Amino acid sequence: MKFHIIHTTRYAYSQPVGLCHNEAHLRPRSFDLQECLEARVDIDPAPARYDERADYFGNSVAYFSVQAPHDRLTVTATSTVHRRAPVVRSTEASLAWDRVAAYLQSAGSLEALAAREYVLDSPLVATSADLSAFALPSFTPERSLLSAVHDLNRRIHSAFLYDRDFTTVSTPLAEVLAQRRGVCQDFAHLAIGCLRSLGLPARYVSGYLQSTPPPGQERMRGADASHAWFAVFDPDAGWVDFDPTNDVIVSDQHVTTAWGRDYADVTPLKGVVFGGGAHSLEVAVEISCDGDA
Numbered sequence: 001m002k003f004h005i006i007h008t009t010r011y012a013y014s015q016p017v018g019l020c021h022n023e024a025h026l027r028p029r030s031f032d033l034q035e036c037l038e039a040r041v042d043i044d045p046a047p048a049r050y051d052e053r054a055d056y057f058g059n060s061v062a063y064f065s066v067q068a069p070h071d072r073l074t075v076t077a078t079s080t081v082h083r084r085a086p087v088v089r090s091t092e093a094s095l096a097w098d099r100v101a102a103y104l105q106s107a108g109s110l111e112a113l114a115a116r117e118y119v120l121d122s123p124l125v126a127t128s129a130d131l132s133a134f135a136l137p138s139f140t141p142e143r144s145l146l147s148a149v150h151d152l153n154r155r156i157h158s159a160f161l162y163d164r165d166f167t168t169v170s171t172p173l174a175e176v177l178a179q180r181r182g183v184c185q186d187f188a189h190l191a192i193g194c195l196r197s198l199g200l201p202a203r204y205v206s207g208y209l210q211s212t213p214p215p216g217q218e219r220m221r222g223a224d225a226s227h228a229w230f231a232v233f234d235p236d237a238g239w240v241d242f243d244p245t246n247d248v249i250v251s252d253q254h255v256t257t258a259w260g261r262d263y264a265d266v267t268p269l270k271g272v273v274f275g276g277g278a279h280s281l282e283v284a285v286e287i288s289c290d291g292d293a
Contacts, residue, residue, distance in 0.1 A: 015277035022271030122261035135194035157247035
């Protein structure tokens, strides 16, 4: 599928901002299942400096600074992406999850070594006995990895309430687990914490979700906004993405912008401002699709 995406972020300040420094993860990634055909970022007022680089995880990151006084800031990212569906494979065909955890302790391949860092705690996701306890009903001994993760994905979807007003980016994962509610970011962090607590590599993925579903399918949560999900490492299949907000294995309806350890690594737009007073924030995402073009 070919997607056309317009992601607009607007800040309005009660007092002039004298200077701001910003970092943005807004250019979609290119990898085996996805090609970013075109992307640009328009900033108003125009920045005094703008640079792009690849971060540690291979994501495209833009840095810009606005050095003239301003009481508003608009950042518009426009991109065209071709997304392919992953090969459908049986969730029963993967190795047993406990064998995967043991394998990664000693595996020496570059892919396995790279995956192992995603077992470690990260700024927003710390392993815990509570997360392990929540995960274990899905991870019975010798159950295939992808079958167990698929069941965990289903349980998060069914047991947690999607509530836009409950959490912020700073809400602790323990509170999300205790209150059984949150948004896509929280559900991705929860799944990642569960998997890491069992010694399994899991990473956070940010991006977009097709806003108009195919005929006969219901509209999924997370459309018309930035979306988040997670991926687990399977030694045979590589990274396999799951969306707990919608209880699906990720397909060609999802567009990947960036991946990392958690949300802090891939925040769509963050920065530091000098001045500004109180501020308001408005984010809008428009997605159109050309089908199989």
